[in-house]
Amino acid sequence: MSTRDLTVPVAAPAAPWRQRLGTMVPILVLAPSLAASFIYVFVFTLWTLYLSLSSSSLMPTYGFVGLDNYASLWVNRRWNIAYTNLFLFSGFYIVGSMAIGLLLAILIDQRVRGEAVWRTIFLYPLAVSFIVTGTVWSWLYNPVDGIQAFVRGLGWTDFSFALTANRNTAIYAVIITGIWQSSGFAMALFLAGLRSVDPDLIKAAQIDGASVSRTYRMVILPT
Numbered sequence: 001m002s003t004r005d006l007t008v009p010v011a012a013p014a015a016p017w018r019q020r021l022g023t024m025v026p027i028l029v030l031a032p033s034l035a036a037s038f039i040y041v042f043v044f045t046l047w048t049l050y051l052s053l054s055s056s057s058l059m060p061t062y063g064f065v066g067l068d069n070y071a072s073l074w075v076n077r078r079w080n081i082a083y084t085n086l087f088l089f090s091g092f093y094i095v096g097s098m099a100i101g102l103l104l105a106i107l108i109d110q111r112v113r114g115e116a117v118w119r120t121i122f123l124y125p126l127a128v129s130f131i132v133t134g135t136v137w138s139w140l141y142n143p144v145d146g147i148q149a150f151v152r153g154l155g156w157t158d159f160s161f162a163l164t165a166n167r168n169t170a171i172y173a174v175i176i177t178g179i180w181q182s183s184g185f186a187m188a189l190f191l192a193g194l195r196s197v198d199p200d201l202i203k204a205a206q207i208d209g210a211s212v213s214r215t216y217r218m219v220i221l222p223t
Contacts, residue, residue, distance in 0.1 A: 085171045089178070096179040101186025106216060108187070109194045119191075123184040130181075137177045138164070197223050 052070070055063035073079045104122055108115055125133070140146045143162035151159040163173035197220050205215045 088171055089175055092172075092175045093178045093182070096175070097182040097186045100179060100183040101188075102190050104183065104187040105190035105194055108191055119188075122187050125181045126184045128181065133177060133181055137173070137180075141165075141173055194220060 050062075051060055053064060053066060055061050055065045108118055108122075112118065141162065141164040143149065143160075143165055146161070148159060148161040151161070163169045163176075201219050201223065202215060205219045210218065
């Protein structure tokens with residue numbers, strides 16, 4: 001009669017309480033932030049969406065009216081002016097900032113003397129707060145003390161630069177101000193891209209007799 005060695009499995013020792021606590025600490029730390037983010041982002045977004053479908057005005061009333069509020073927007077004159085100005089600002093601001101930023105980046109990419117100084121000057125508007133920018137440009141747009149008064153003082157009495165004095169041109173004053181403040185940032189992004197192009201490609205284009213403009217159009221910018 002043969003005998004077998006019977007081995008009884010031994011249960012793994014329970015994890016010490018400090019190890020369990022170490023596992024729970026990140027969860028406990030992140031839980032309040034995750035809960036707050038969920039409430040203030042998703043819950044309030046859904047609540048705002050429901051309010052937009054209700055008859056609420058100043059205070060919530062929760063009377064469901066469907067899409068009537070959205071339909072009434074398109075017959076509201078102020079709404080039409082608002083989204084028209086939004087499209088104007090978005091189009092001119094984005095295109096203008098990128099175009100001027102690209103031009104400045106190409107100029108600085110020519111290894112001009114005092115490159116660091118020029119980069120600082122072009123990037124300086126980005127460091128100015130929106131309040132300071134708005135205040136300074138409001139002075140410049142002022143027809144009494146701004147650019148218009150200065151140019152007329154030089155003898156050009158018919159010169160006019162009072163964009164903020166006319167409601168039809170005020171949006172263009174905002175666009176010019178925005179482009180002035182953001183072009184430096186676009187320049188920095190474009191300049192970083194231009195400097196990352198393989199120099200051998202540029203040298204090959206120059207050896208082939210390509211002009212500077214053709215080198216940028218056919219080699220550098222596509223890269």
